[in-house]
Amino acid sequence: MERIAIFPGSFDPITVGHESIVRRAMPIFDKIIIAIGYNSAKKGFFPLKERIKWIEEIFKNDSKIVVDKYEGLTAEYCKKINANYILRGLRTAADFEYERAIGQMNKMLNNKVETIFMLTKPEHSPISSTIVRDIIRHGGDASLFVPKEIEYEINNNTSLN
Numbered sequence: 552m553e554r555i556a557i558f559p560g561s562f563d564p565i566t567v568g569h570e571s572i573v574r575r576a577m578p579i580f581d582k583i584i585i586a587i588g589y590n591s592a593k594k595g596f597f598p599l600k601e602r603i604k605w606i607e608e609i610f611k612n613d614s615k616i617v618v619d620k621y622e623g624l625t626a627e628y629c630k631k632i633n634a635n636y637i638l639r640g641l642r643t644a645a646d647f648e649y650e651r652a653i654g655q656m657n658k659m660l661n662n663k664v665e666t667i668f669m670l671t672k673p674e675h676s677p678i679s680s681t682i683v684r685d686i687i688r689h690g691g692d693a694s695l696f697v698p699k700e701i702e703y704e705i706n707n708n709t710s711l712n
């Protein structure tokens with residue numbers, strides 16, 4: 552059976568922490584779908600289209616990586632696309648407590664799916680999309696925290712609506 556994982560999140564925007572988790576997980580899975588969960592009633596900071604475009608650019612040479620978007624329950628999305636694993640990154644104990652509940656409830660909603668946690672590299676533990684957004688909002692330089700392929704666009708707010 553093909554090992555299909557989804558890596559769900561908002562990726563608003565994708566950071567070097569997210570990229571590292573995906574690259575380290577590549578040898579484990581046959582396919583990893585980076586799935587942007589969105590809510591049509593709630594606008595993100597960066598437009599969904601840009602977030603997708605950036606992730607595609609970062610992984611353009613990696614045939615195992617696919618980018619998609621979904622609305623609604625992650626457990627239902629996994630059923631729809633036949634994914635059997637949910638990949639999540641763990642930065643801190645607080646992440647663990649939050650992820651534990653979601654992972655256990657997702658298992659109850661879709662028994663075929665297993666959540667796999669990967670510990671972040673120590674240097675990526677403090678990095679979050681929330682802080683990157685704050686840096687951008689205040690005109691700072693976020694290039695240390697986002698993949699180099701997108702740092703120019705992010706720092707210059709070229710896609711902000």
Ligand code: ADP
Nearest residue numbers: 559560561562568569572639640641671675678
């Ligand atoms: P959410 O919208 O669910 O908070 P994010 O888009 O922030 O999700 O992140 C998606 C996944 O990436 C989550 O599993 C999260 O724990 C993980 N992640 C976020 N930031 C980092 C980081 N700096 N290093 C490793 N994993 C991270």
